[in-house]
Amino acid sequence: MTGHVKDKEAFQRLSFLYQAAHCVLAQNPENVELARFYCHTQKTISKRLVLRQDPSVKRTICKRCYSLLLPGITATVRQRRHYGQRRTVVRCLSCGLTKRFLNNPNYKLWSEQPEALLENQPKPEQNTIVQQNQQKEKKKAKPDTK
């Protein structure tokens, strides 16, 4: 299992709120306001505690009115061609804001790249400590020369 995760409770809360929004909309598709409220709460919590959300979550929440974007219920998803590029256009049905995603099969999100994993990241701490020690030694050396 993964080790201790900081702010685990907050992450659990975010996940619960996202699921709750889905749950509410699944029960009553008319209940957009409540799902929106949950998503808004989720967003403000993640802003407050500076917790990053996964792109898959961010892409399903409207940036303007915070409603949960579900294709066919609160959003329309269309394939459009623009300057020869095909793109997926998601349009929020309550406020009309659109999200556009290029259809690029080679595109990789940061979280999908191997460098993003914590184990693969270089550890900068040791280097800085060494540098600090060197600086200290230099400082010590200076008075001797005088």
Added chain:
Amino acid sequence: MEGVIYKTLSSAEAKELNIQTQGPKESEAFVSAFLKRCLPGLREEVIQERLNRKAVILEHSVKQKKKQKRKRRKGLSAKEKRQLRLFEIKAEQQRYNLFLPLHNLWKQYIRDLCNGLRADTQPQMIQTKLLKADLHGSLVTVKKSKCPSYVGLSGIIVQETKHIFKIITKDDKLKAVPKCNTVFSVEVDDFISYIYGSRFQLRSSERSAKKFKMKGSIDL
């Protein structure tokens, strides 16, 4: 004085200074050619217009600022949010049955939060977890209140705002219960915790970042 300055040079003086005098036509041609060279990009008519002497008004005139194009924003301002009534839920549409799955989801969430509820788990631990947990979907009962008509009300919390819990009761009624001066009880798998509403007057999103003080007198 002016007459001396603008007088055309006499031929004698011109000869003395070695200057050729210009006729009016020649000078005009010179000026127009000179201006054309100096002011590229302007058409001849415009240059001619400039040459016509115009009255200059010596007055401070305030330059009218061009209206700046409104920036394209994605977000809404607080006013727009209020006007659109983004978060106001319609009471007629709410039914208790629709929120049972939400309640089940909440129970799962709390169990997960407390690493599985067992009979021997300490109630203290659950309380500290509950303090920062989300209450949407929990089944609450009003235990005490300054207003007696609220006492005994029970239902699922649908929405939590700064001062109000919106609760849906079993008979499909949406009640707004103020947190102030009210004590709620939350039941999770036979564990009952009390929420002192007066201490809970925060937006639900603010609660996860706030640190609660352990001590302090509580009065209704």
